[in-house]
Structure formats: C-alpha cells, structure tokens
Amino acid sequence: MRSLLILLLLLIFAPSSQAHFGAVIPADDIVEAGESQRLPLTVKFIHPMEQHYMEMARPERFGLLQGGQRHDLLELLRPVKGKSTEQQRQFTYWRGEFTIKRPGDYTFFVEPQPYWEPAEDLFIIHYTKVCINALGLEDSWDQPVGLETEIVPLTRPYGLWTNNLFSGQVLLQGKPVPFAEIEVEYLNESSEGSPQLVPPSGPYVTQVIKADASGIFHYAMPRSGWWGFAALSEASWTLPHDGEEKPVEIGAVYWVFSRDMN
Amino acid sequence: MRRVQLCCSVGLLLLSLFFPAYGLAHKVNIFAYVDEGVVYAESYFPNGKPVVKGKLLVFDSQQQLLLEGQTDAAGLYQFDLPQAEDLTLVIDAGMGHKNEFLLRRENLKE
Numbered sequence: 001m002r003s004l005l006i007l008l009l010l011l012i013f014a015p016s017s018q019a020h021f022g023a024v025i026p027a028d029d030i031v032e033a034g035e036s037q038r039l040p041l042t043v044k045f046i047h048p049m050e051q052h053y054m055e056m057a058r059p060e061r062f063g064l065l066q067g068g069q070r071h072d073l074l075e076l077l078r079p080v081k082g083k084s085t086e087q088q089r090q091f092t093y094w095r096g097e098f099t100i101k102r103p104g105d106y107t108f109f110v111e112p113q114p115y116w117e118p119a120e121d122l123f124i125i126h127y128t129k130v131c132i133n134a135l136g137l138e139d140s141w142d143q144p145v146g147l148e149t150e151i152v153p154l155t156r157p158y159g160l161w162t163n164n165l166f167s168g169q170v171l172l173q174g175k176p177v178p179f180a181e182i183e184v185e186y187l188n189e190s191s192e193g194s195p196q197l198v199p200p201s202g203p204y205v206t207q208v209i210k211a212d213a214s215g216i217f218h219y220a221m222p223r224s225g226w227w228g229f230a231a232l233s234e235a236s237w238t239l240p241h242d243g244e245e246k247p248v249e250i251g252a253v254y255w256v257f258s259r260d261m262n
Numbered sequence: 263m264r265r266v267q268l269c270c271s272v273g274l275l276l277l278s279l280f281f282p283a284y285g286l287a288h289k290v291n292i293f294a295y296v297d298e299g300v301v302y303a304e305s306y307f308p309n310g311k312p313v314v315k316g317k318l319l320v321f322d323s324q325q326q327l328l329l330e331g332q333t334d335a336a337g338l339y340q341f342d343l344p345q346a347e348d349l350t351l352v353i354d355a356g357m358g359h360k361n362e363f364l365l366r367r368e369n370l371k372e
Contacts, residue, residue, distance in 0.1 A: 033293070033363045103293045103306070136291030136361075138308045 019183045019206040020117070021048050021228045022126030022253045024108050025190075029158040029257040031100050031134040039132065043077060043094040043110050048185040048228050049197070049205045051084040053091035054115065061111040062096070065145045066104055073098065073108070103135035109145050114239055114248065123239050126230065126251035131157045144171060149233055151254035154216065162258045167218045169211075170231040170252055176215030183208055183230045190225030190257075197223070221258040229254045290316065292353040292363040296343055296370050303363075305337040305353045312337025317354040323347045346370055 023044040031037060045056040058079070064071045076096035083090050100106070108130050114123040127147040144152045154167040170180040184207035188197050199205050211217040211231070221227045235248035290313050294303040301320075305313035316333040322345065333339045333353070349365040 033291075033361070101295075103291065103304070135293050136289060136308055137293075137306055137310060139310050 019047065019185055019230065020054065020115075020124055020126070020251075021046055021183075021185055021230050022110060022112060022128035022251065023048065023187070023228060024110050024128050024130045024255060025187065025226055026108070026130060026132050029130075029132050031132065033135055037100040037134070038097055039100060040095065040097045041108060042080075043096070043128075044082075045093070045112065045115060045126070048187045048226075049199065050086075051188055052087060053082055053084060053093060055091045056093050056115075057113040059094065059110050059112045061109070062094075063109050063145075064098070065107040065109065065140070065143065067102070068140065068143070070145070100134045103137035104139050105131055105133055105137070105141040107131045107141070107143070107145060109147060109150075111147065116241060116246075117249075120249070122246055123241070123248040124251065125235075125248060126253045128251075128253040128255070130255040133158045144174070146174070147252070148173065148235075149177075149231070149250050149252040151229055151231060151252045153254065153256075157254070157256045160221070160256055160258045162224050162260045163220050163222065164258060165218050165220045166227070166229070166256055167216060168229060168254060170215040170217070172233050172250075172252075177211065177231065177233060178213045178215060180211040180215050180217070180231045180233070181208060182211060182217050182219075183232070184219055185228050185230075186221075186223060187226040187228065187255075194224065221256070224258055224260040226255055226257050229256075290353055290355045290359045290361050292318075292351055292361050294349075294351050294363050294365050296365070299343050301341050301343050301349070301351075301365065303333075303339045303341075303351055303353075305333050305339070305355075313353060313355045313359075317356075319352040319354065320344070321350040321352065323349075325350070343370060 023046055025042050027040045045054045062074045062077055064073050077094040079092050080095045081090035082093055110128045114125050117124050127150055131141045141156055149172045151168040151170055170177040209217050231252045233250050235250045238245040239248055289308055292305045294301055305316050313333055314335055318331045318333055318339045320328045322328055328344050331339050348367050350362055352362045354360045
C-alpha cells in the first residue's frame with residue numbers, strides 16, 4: 001500500500017521523471033524452428049515505467065531492414081486504443097503482424113510523425129528500432145538502418161540474460177555522437193511472472209547514462225523484460241507550430257529483452 | 263614437455279584446418295521451403311557460413327526415412343517434394359552438430 005502511494009505521489013508531483021519513449025515491441029525476440037512464424041508487433045509512444053500512453057498518429061514510416069534490404073511495412077499497422085489504469089481516456093497506438101519467411105536478423109524501425117509536447121515547447125520524433133532473430137542466422141543485427149539518428153547495437157541485441165551488459169553506439173546523421181546522454185527505462189509490464197515494479201523515488205524511473213567520446217554506451221539490465229534506450233539530440237531543423245518555428249527533439253531509441261537465468 | 267605441447271599445437275592446427283567452421287560457431291541450422299514442387303533446404307552456421315557436405319536426412323510424419331543427401335558447397339540441397347505431408351529435415355554436420363526443421367504440410371504449396 002505504501003509503495004502504491006509512493007508511485008502515485010511520483011506520478012502526481014514528479015512529471016519531470018517521466019521520459020517519453022517510442023516503442024516497437026515484438027511478441028518475441030527470437031523465432032525458432034517449429035515456432036509460429038507470425039510475429040505480432042505493437043508500436044506505441046509511452047512512458048514505459050508508468051505505462052502511460054500518449055496519442056500516436058499513424059507513423060510516417062514503419063519498416064524492416066533484413067538481408068541488407070529495407071522494406072516498407074506501414075500497411076501492416078492498424079490503430080488500437082489503450083490506456084494505463086491511471087489514465088482517464090484511451091490513446092491510439094498501433095499493432096501489426098509480420099510473417100517471417102526466411103532465416104536472419106529482422107530490424108524493425110519506426111519514424112513517427114512529429115509529436116507536439118506543449119510542456120516542453122517542442123516537437124518530439126523518436127526513431128525507434130528493435131531487432132529479432134529468426135531461425136538461427138545472425139547476419140545483420142549490427143547494421144545501421146540509415147535513420148536521421150539511431151542506436152546501433154554493439155552487443156547482439158537478442159538472447160540477453162538479465163545483468164548482461166548491453167552496448168550500443170549513438171549515431172546522428174550516420175556519425176557518432178560524443179558524450180550523448182541516454183535515458184534508459186524498463187517497460188513495466190514485461191516481467192515474466194514478477195509483480196510490477198514500484199520505483200522508490202523519481203530518479204529510479206529513468207536511468208541516465210553518458211556515452212563516451214565515440215558515442216558508445218553500456219548498461220546492464222537488472223530485471224527480466226523489455227528495456228528501452230533513448231539517446232536524445234536537438235535537430236538542426238525546426239517545425240512550425242501556430243505560426244512559430246519550434247525546436248525538434250530527435251531520439252534514437254532501441255529496445256532489447258533480457259531473461260532471468262533460472 | 264615442450265614436445266608434448268608442440269604435438270598438441272600441431273594437432274589443434276590440423277583439426278582447425280579440417281573443420282574451419284566449427285571454430286567460429288558451433289550450432290548448425292537448417293531452413294527449408296517449397297517452390298513449385300521442389301523442396302529447397304539451406305543449412306548454415308549462425309554467422310552465415312554454409313554447412314558444407316553435411317548429411318541431410320528427410321523423414322515423413324511417421325519418422326520413416328524418405329531420402330538422404332548431402333549439402334553442396336553453399337550449404338544447399340534440393341529434392342522433389344515426395345508427398346504432401348509434414349516432413350522433417352535433419353542436418354547432421356558430424357561431431358554432434360545436428361539440427362532439424364519441420365516443414366509443415368500447410369506450407370508445402372508455396
């Protein structure tokens with residue numbers, strides 16, 4: 001009860017602790033022989049720890065990098081409504097199902113439409129990726145998609161145990177971002193049979209790490225489930241809002257799943 | 263003692279020459295699909311290297327051996343679809359490196 005009260009107080013009085021995250025969450029991070037080759041995916045814009053939804057317009061792009069080729073998958077997405085238990089109304093997110101046809105690494109990526117955030121007086125665009133492996137061929141998880149900004153994994157991004165170190169490099173227009181700041185959040189619905197996590201205070205909601213001079217960062221996931229990494233930069237361009245040019249926060253977001261070793 | 267070490271080193275070097283792929287990645291994989299009545303099987307290590315001259319066995323749904331073949335230099339093997347039922351393809355690359363792929367009946371008409 002006390003924990004729930006703390007969480008409620010955090011939600012009410014510490015809005016700055018909430019980090020926005022684009023999310024592409026597949027039903028599984030590994031598809032093996034004998035398993036269904038139909039892979040459901042959800043595409044959201046959320047506060048992962050609090051499980052708050054934000055309204056998400058139909059993405060600008062939803063695609064796949066596989067075997068060195070990029071494929072447009074936007075037609076697969078259908079709008080769905082959802083909300084957290086604390087939220088009063090429903091928000092739009094997106095759902096699709098992709099059928100795996102061949103072995104290999106599948107990097108799904110999303111470029112959302114700009115999201116206007118009045119509290120920060122800016123637009124937000126999170127270029128979001130996730131990689132799953134199919135049928136044992138590990139051929140391209142370390143390949144960049146070529147997005148405006150993106151995280152390229154240096155650790156194979158699937159088959160991770162809890163407490164494994166995940167390493168990645170932050171790129172902006174294809175070049176490393178020295179000392180990039182990366183926000184890390186746990187998707188607080190993805191633990192395998194564990195109760196939902198109640199952070200003891202604001203800073204526990206979003207972990208913050210800095211990349212080195214080459215834009216490389218490391219983080220060890222302390223719990224089973226999906227973990228999001230968001231490296232934020234300010235775009236060199238602006239977008240108009242009510243006749244005024246506004247800055248654009250562009251995020252490179254990457255999701256990985258960790259499993260307990262038990 | 264040095265002579266023993268030298269023998270071991272030479273032995274390991276010879277082994278790595280005979281089995282170069284095993285030093286890189288051990289798990290063998292197999293994938294198969296059907297196109298116009300022909301079954302195409304591909305066998306590979308996780309890093310994409312083909313399983314060369316791997317023994318490939320095809321079993322029917324009763325686990326009866328239907329045919330046996332060998333993958334080529336690209337890790338490929340193909341055969342005419344013998345019958346419209348679940349088929350299990352087994353790749354055996356030797357030294358315990360083995361895996362299988364179930365080609366389901368509903369996927370035979372692609």
